[in-house]
Amino acid sequence: MSEHSSETEVQKRPVNNNLIFGVVILIIVACVAAYILLQPDDKPTQTVEDIVTEEVPMAEFQEPEPEPEPEPVAEPEPEPVVVEQPVAREEEPVPEVEPLPTLNESDEVVVARMDEVLSDQVMSLMVTDDLIRRGVVYVDNIAKGKVAASHAPVERPKESFKVIEGDILTIDPNSYERYTPYVKLFTSLSAAQAIRIYDEYKPLINEAYAEIGYEGDAFNQTLEEAIDVLLDTPEPKGDMPLVRNSVTYQYAYSEWENLPQAQKQVLRMGPENMKKVKAALRNIKAELEK
Helix, strand or coil: CCCCCCHHHHHCCCCCHHHHHHHHHHHHHHHHHHHHHCCCCCCCCCCHHHHHHCCCCCCCCCCCCCCCCCCCCCCCCCCCCCCCCCCCCCCCCCCCCCCCCCHHHCHHHHHHHHHHHCCHHHHCCECCCCHHHHHHHHHHHHHCCCCCHHHCCECCCCCCCCEECCCCEEECHHHHHHHHHHHHHHHCCCHHHHHHHHHHCHHHHHHHHHHCCCCCCHHHHHHHHHHHHHHCCCCCCCCCCEEEECCEEEECCHHHHCCCHHHHHHHCCCHHHHHHHHHHHHHHHHHHHC
16 A cells, blocks of 8 residues: 555545534624624613612502401301110019918918929928928927927838847947938028028918017027037947937937937937038028028
């Protein structure tokens, strides 16, 4: 290749960029100057002083029109207070209490009441003739430590009393079983049931007690005394020797033989029956004391 460029190559060199930039700036300056100088002269030229001292016409003073009073806003009417009327509650009907019969006519009613809570087997042991009077006399005698056999409210045991004969006479344990049905009769009622029935017929009970010379509510105290007599019955440890006295038997030891008749009757029931009877008596006494 030749070291010298031809004329044609020199003409084809690019134009200097700085020159183009300068030309563009000049055109812009010229355009701006022409825009400013050729603006139409609509207003006289004002100095700063003229602008400051120029009077600004004061607008005519006009009293402001009074603002219209706001229309009264109707207050909302208070909502009526609804007072709830208490709903009449239907009263539960009070069960009618049948009036008590007279003492002379009370057997049928009392026996029917007892039959509601006692079994037929237990009811078969009861004497239903003049029941309230019998019970009152019997309890009154128990309170004194006695047993009024002719006024007993239950039938006598059918089995006879038995002993075991050996070096010493002792009670045959089978004899204790004679009293088991009676203990079941006595303990078949809860203390609350027994007191409920007692309270139910208390007017008739007090009437029967008045017939034998007592006044007021004295039977309640007598009942508690009778319970205490039975609860005070000593509980023997082991067998109790007996002695034969003609056709009857007595306890060989005076400490047992000298006990009140009512307590000796409890001893004849045997240790197990005695515990059950005493437990029931304690519950009844607790209910009475309430």
